[in-house]
Amino acid sequence: MYKDTVYSAFNLLMHYPPPSGAGQHPQPQPPLHKASQPSHGVPQLSPLYEHFSSPHPTPAPADISQKQVHRPLQSPDLSGFYSLTSGSMGQLPHTVSWFTHPPLMLGSGVPGHHAAIPHPAIVPPSGKQELQPYDRSLKTQPESKGEKEAKKPTIKKPLNAFMLYMKEMRAKVIAECTLKESAAINQILGRRWHALSREEQAKYYELARKERQLHMQLYPGWSARDNYGKKKRRSREKHQDSNTDPGSPKKCRARFGLNQQTDWCGPCR
DNA sequence: AGGCCTTTGAAGTAC
């Protein structure tokens, strides 16, 4: 239901012109430092947000964190980015939709759908994205500080280029290979990712950059550190034996001095 | 119920 709603919404979004320069710089974009966060100037909502703002605007999710979260009123770099009026989805190889789930920018509502849609980057502590974070104000029972902390929805990290690629291609791989296990699928996707041309990868890097930018505007004070330690993990030593385990292809390539973009190291093949 | 697996990339920490 939620998926379908956002699905259709995002299909509308499939038509924005590729940003100038996209497809020419497959290398990851330079990191967006906190210093670059918008802190002044005239707030300007990106066209995407304007378009998808609910007719009955949902209150800004100010209660999702102790930090002050502002509605993204300013979009100096994104203005004109998500144009709904012209162009195509660049040359992205999508068929029906770009993401399996709504990307970051779809959280504020859908035309014709008045129900508030929680921001996809916001999930309850359970990890499920079904929470209606804005309804939490209805709570009447006072909560202890610990409870409050535990029930605070998590603002997820924005997806990187590879994650965006995975989201789009996962279904295809599942269909082709009749696989279901994500670990196996991800291995295939990892290989396919490296098989992509630089131009193809560049599209995803660019999208990821926009996602990060938007995330920064939505959650100016958010840091990846906020989510550190939320997953309980086994001690690293169990699956990290540096003597026998070559590690990920990435680490393996680093160890053998291979090109991270193009080379496949033997031990990881 | 919840962590592991598996991938890459971004961002954080540690030295």
Next chain:
DNA sequence: GTACTTCAAAGGCCT
């Protein structure tokens, strides 16, 4: 500055 760590997604598997 470099190396290492964590977490984003996904869903079957395992404890």
